[in-house]
Amino acid sequence: MTGVRVSGLPxxxxxxxxxxxxxxxxxPVIAMPFADKVQGRPGFLHGGxxxxxxxxxxxxxxxxxxxxxxxxASIKQVNVTIDFMRGGLGQRTFAVGEVTRLGRTMANVxxxxxxNDRDKPIAMxxxxxxxxxxxx
Amino acid sequence: MASDKPDLxxxxxxxxxxxxxxxxxxxxxxxxxxxxDMDYVGHGNDWVExxxxxxxxxxxxxxxxxxxSAVVISLMDNATSLSIWTxxxxxxxxxxxxxxxxxxxxxxxxxxxxxxGICYHLTQSIGFVRGFAHNGDPEDPLAHAxxxxxxxGDRVS
Numbered sequence: 467m468t469g470v471r472v473s474g475l476p477x478x479x480x481x482x483x484x485x486x487x488x489x490x491x492x493x494p495v496i497a498m499p500f501a502d503k504v505q506g507r508p509g510f511l512h513g514g515x516x517x518x519x520x521x522x523x524x525x526x527x528x529x530x531x532x533x534x535x536x537x538x539a540s541i542k543q544v545n546v547t548i549d550f551m552r553g554g555l556g557q558r559t560f561a562v563g564e565v566t567r568l569g570r571t572m573a574n575v576x577x578x579x580x581x582n583d584r585d586k587p588i589a590m591x592x593x594x595x596x597x598x599x600x601x602x
Numbered sequence: 603m604a605s606d607k608p609d610l611x612x613x614x615x616x617x618x619x620x621x622x623x624x625x626x627x628x629x630x631x632x633x634x635x636x637x638x639d640m641d642y643v644g645h646g647n648d649w650v651e652x653x654x655x656x657x658x659x660x661x662x663x664x665x666x667x668x669x670x671s672a673v674v675i676s677l678m679d680n681a682t683s684l685s686i687w688t689x690x691x692x693x694x695x696x697x698x699x700x701x702x703x704x705x706x707x708x709x710x711x712x713x714x715x716x717x718x719g720i721c722y723h724l725t726q727s728i729g730f731v732r733g734f735a736h737n738g739d740p741e742d743p744l745a746h747a748x749x750x751x752x753x754x755g756d757r758v759s
Contacts, residue, residue, distance in 0.1 A: 514676025
């Protein structure tokens, strides 16, 4: 389980030059430029960098959902499953998370990464987060 | 062969055809692997262990210094990928089909993180892998991984 900052992008995301670029239904869209530091086999994105982008989008989506609820709970990631559908080409990549369920103790999130067409995802992630209510 | 337990010890590799230490000099020192600066630690017949040093720019939370979970994914992706070629004894083009990581505990500030990838089954097209990450004591894992890789190029387009 990994703790995450309540707002803003963490150092890991900034190191890979990720930035927030608009939102979809309130969930921030995270953009990541192509560079050598996110490259796997020549000309393609590394699966780990795509996964990192998906996780950032998922976390941003939960924080948005918690804020919308007026909650100041913190989250811990329990697990992630990533499906890689297409090779990530040497260009900008986007990701957005969707909170499919936000309960008192856990949240289910689905995140999607794409390049030119959001209907053709290069990868999707399914994440479970533990919700930690602040002590009364 | 099927009855053999996964090689978790420190045995000397019997197959000299595929050298994960040599391949990691490419995979772990260029591109995303180079950004994380992955080191080769060791390998057996069906496993490869790599490691990444803790770094300030790899953290998820500046207050605690806990490592970003995505670093563990990249580490396990490379270690499990290498474990397939190591078991096979040669390189074949492949891509990650899916990868699941269970985060048992955070990787603390300043701690080197090790990722051991194990290929437990191989078919003509698919490599089935599992593995775990730890901070130096394999008996105290911080994450577990499982996934599949699919062969590409000559067989699957």
